[in-house]
Amino acid sequence: MKTKSVVPLSGEKYALLVAVEAYHDKRISKVIYAENAATELAASIQEVGFPAANTEVMLSASATKTRIESAVRTLCRRLRPEDELMLFYAGHGFAENGHNFITCHDTVLSDLPATSIRLQTIFEMVRSSKARKAVILLDCCHSGFKIDDSMRGLLTEEMMDDEFAAFCSESEYHMAFASCRLDEKSYPSNPLKHGIWSHHVIQAYRGEEPKALERKRFLTASSLRDYLSAEVPRTLRHTVTGTATQNPRVWGDMSREFILADLGDVLARRKAKSKSTVVNLARASFFGFVNGSVKMLKGFKRHHRVPDNVCSATRGFVQQVGADDLREASEAIHHAIKTHFSYRRRYLELSEDDGAVTIMTPQFTVNITLDIDNDDPSQYEIATEVTDIRDPDVLDTEAFAEVFDDLFDRIVFQLSDSMPIEDIIDAIEDIDDPDLISVTYPANADHCTIRAKGLTGELMFDGQEITIRMKRKTSTTELLGESRSLPNLLLDRGITALLPSPKGKP
Numbered sequence: 001m002k003t004k005s006v007v008p009l010s011g012e013k014y015a016l017l018v019a020v021e022a023y024h025d026k027r028i029s030k031v032i033y034a035e036n037a038a039t040e041l042a043a044s045i046q047e048v049g050f051p052a053a054n055t056e057v058m059l060s061a062s063a064t065k066t067r068i069e070s071a072v073r074t075l076c077r078r079l080r081p082e083d084e085l086m087l088f089y090a091g092h093g094f095a096e097n098g099h100n101f102i103t104c105h106d107t108v109l110s111d112l113p114a115t116s117i118r119l120q121t122i123f124e125m126v127r128s129s130k131a132r133k134a135v136i137l138l139d140c141c142h143s144g145f146k147i148d149d150s151m152r153g154l155l156t157e158e159m160m161d162d163e164f165a166a167f168c169s170e171s172e173y174h175m176a177f178a179s180c181r182l183d184e185k186s187y188p189s190n191p192l193k194h195g196i197w198s199h200h201v202i203q204a205y206r207g208e209e210p211k212a213l214e215r216k217r218f219l220t221a222s223s224l225r226d227y228l229s230a231e232v233p234r235t236l237r238h239t240v241t242g243t244a245t246q247n248p249r250v251w252g253d254m255s256r257e258f259i260l261a262d263l264g265d266v267l268a269r270r271k272a273k274s275k276s277t278v279v280n281l282a283r284a285s286f287f288g289f290v291n292g293s294v295k296m297l298k299g300f301k302r303h304h305r306v307p308d309n310v311c312s313a314t315r316g317f318v319q320q321v322g323a324d325d326l327r328e329a330s331e332a333i334h335h336a337i338k339t340h341f342s343y344r345r346r347y348l349e350l351s352e353d354d355g356a357v358t359i360m361t362p363q364f365t366v367n368i369t370l371d372i373d374n375d376d377p378s379q380y381e382i383a384t385e386v387t388d389i390r391d392p393d394v395l396d397t398e399a400f401a402e403v404f405d406d407l408f409d410r411i412v413f414q415l416s417d418s419m420p421i422e423d424i425i426d427a428i429e430d431i432d433d434p435d436l437i438s439v440t441y442p443a444n445a446d447h448c449t450i451r452a453k454g455l456t457g458e459l460m461f462d463g464q465e466i467t468i469r470m471k472r473k474t475s476t477t478e479l480l481g482e483s484r485s486l487p488n489l490l491l492d493r494g495i496t497a498l499l500p501s502p503k504g505k506p
Contacts, residue, residue, distance in 0.1 A: 012083045012084075013050045016086070018068055019090040033198070035059045037194050038057055039059070041198070047206070065117055068117060076125045084134070087136045090198060099113075132173050137201060139178075139198045175258055177248065180249070187246055189349070190347050190349060191362050191363075217262060218261070219263060225248075240351065283414050284387075284411055284413055286387075290382045291380065298325050299320060319354055337359065356368070357369075368382065410470065411480075412465050421463055438450070447460065457471065
């Protein structure tokens, strides 16, 4: 990501967060998880300088047309030039005759424009304030309206760029972000308990995703733009099957950088709290692999030839003849998860792609992939991964063990910063006691493998990850036991101080 000059923020920070999840007019469908997004974003931005006293959250019944307009007007009147404003809205939106509208709790379907709020009205209030810095975040689309022939012309226009462009041209520090085009849907995710776009906005403001930050600490307008444009479509592909699209939008001058949040202190506090902990189960991934002869895949026919090299053609061939095997493996895991976790259908999201199946649950994500074996092209490999662990407590449950015991032989932890491999190698070699701890590595020392007394498996370090690899597939309890013994084991050998903290919250 290109680094630009950044201008620190000063003054007070103010935020108004509006979520219209339920409408008085029952003909307008709910916007699920809208309230969740507003309340969680409000909590998240407190850590980056938006005090609770300066933050107002309006949810559903309180978010009427009169109250929203009054809240924006009152807030804008109190702003000083050095202050910063955030406006967040989650709900339904639409366009009519070149004007953009957001709906309110008391919006009436049969009288949409008159009972909704023109965005231009909001923009004019913000422009009339003295504040130079303002960011508007919109998670809305028109998908909640039942469109009949009489309404089709009203609701299928794209959200007009002109109003956004005019608003953002007033100042170098006026920015507007939207979750999608108006002719697209802003998709929710049951496992995430959020709209996909809002989830990633919250993650960015929390500092949970390093790739959303400049210089490993600043959330800027351009870094948020780049992060959302990459991650929202990626998450959508794992959430919704078919040809669904969701393209985040942004308006504003990117020539001079706008720092939305400085997460330096937040990340430093997290790192200090987790300094003695090498592993973080919320950022762990469990892996297991099944190998076999390509000839044994269900779609392999007598006239087929066994691959003798690895390339895109042979990879595609293996995925084609193994499609039924992959489906069978994924359906077995899906059934086991549903049985042992007692999830209802709507809380399990399954998506398929060439050679890959993703199962999203409220607590974790499972990826099952089929590929050719890179070391032996006559063999296939089915990999099972559990990742995106949103509730680490689930790892110790009987249900998790019932589903995943004897599927995995390794657990991988991502680290927040690059690892000084050479320093780790030198520290272990200085111990000079191979019975206690030993290390092997290639000539360029770009990774190393450690074996230590008291650890059943072996540790592999490659600069960004720590992998605990067992000699065989084992129980989840044994893998977790290995990972939990790792911090003290390395601390006793003087290695912990050389390691960066794990990604994510401690």
